[in-house]
Amino acid sequence: MAEIRGLLFDKDGTLFDFQATWGGWAADLMTELADGVEARAEDLAARIRLDRPARRFHPDSILIAGTTDDAVEALLPGLPHLSYEGLYAKLIESTLTIPPAVATPLAPLMDRFRSAGFVLGVATNDAESAARAQLDALDVTHCFDFIVGADSGHGAKPAPGQCLAFCAATGLLPHEVAMIGDSTHDLYAGQAAGMVPIAVLTGPAGSPELAPHAAAVLPDIGHLPAWLDLP
Structure with missing residues (x-):
């Protein structure tokens, strides 16, 4: 070579490692974005194909190879009180402190x-x-x-x-x-x-x-x- x-x-x-780094982060973030409302958190998780209890993404999740814009576009319909820019900034901020595995x-x-x-x-x-x-x-x-x-x-x-x-x-x-x-x-x-x-x-x-x-x-x-x- x-x-x-x-x-x-x-x-x-x-x-x-993708799941070890991002699965738990995403599960916790869905709860935070949903203000602790379980049904809303599950709806958000479904939009990004996340198994919240297992804290793992399904293989077809848009977040696996997608961009932050892809994540915002998937989640925003379930968060009508947030602007595109506001949700984008929130996602970026939350990723800055995630401990990578x-x-x-x-x-x-x-x-x-x-x-x-x-x-x-x-x-x-x-x-x-x-x-x-x-x-x-x-x-x-x-x-x-x-x-x-x-x-x-x-x-x-x-x-x-x-x-x-x-x-x-x-x-x-x-x-x-x-x-x-x-x-x-x-x-x-x-x-x-x-x-x-x-x-x-x-x-x-x-x-x-x-x-x-x-x-x-x-x-x-x-x-x-x-x-x-x-x-």
Whole structure:
């Protein structure tokens, strides 16, 4: 795999275990948005395909690969007293303090990649500010040469804008970069940009869904060194 010089990571479901990070946050947020009214909280959860008692998202939830705008559009009809801008701000604010559950210890893994000469980036459909806050909480922001969110001006996955922006910022060619993600949105974005799409199984999607679109399917990002033939 000597031709791979850059590693571009999705965030949720890739760097972070999706359900462990976001399931409980969403369940608590639905209760908060509903002012503690159980029926209203269940209605909101249904709109984003969240199993509140289990504190887990259903595999078809819009929030798995969607943007903050997607979440607002899904929830707003159940919250007519809120404005679009007000709900958007509330969602962003609530994500800034969420404790991320890593898929595998990140600092030593990213240090290993950097020591091997790889250029690293994060491309997420979350807001850039939320991504940076979560990476800051784990003291790994400095490991990444480029961090882009759906609100950074390069669009959202599955469009290739974020991937192409990483290349423009780092000088790498698309075929020199592996796009690593847990959803078809990530894989489609990488393919459209001309990158090597790599799937991981730390999100809700399984191998049967991901394998047709990936050069490899790995249990988690901790298996990347072996795939890259790192010593």
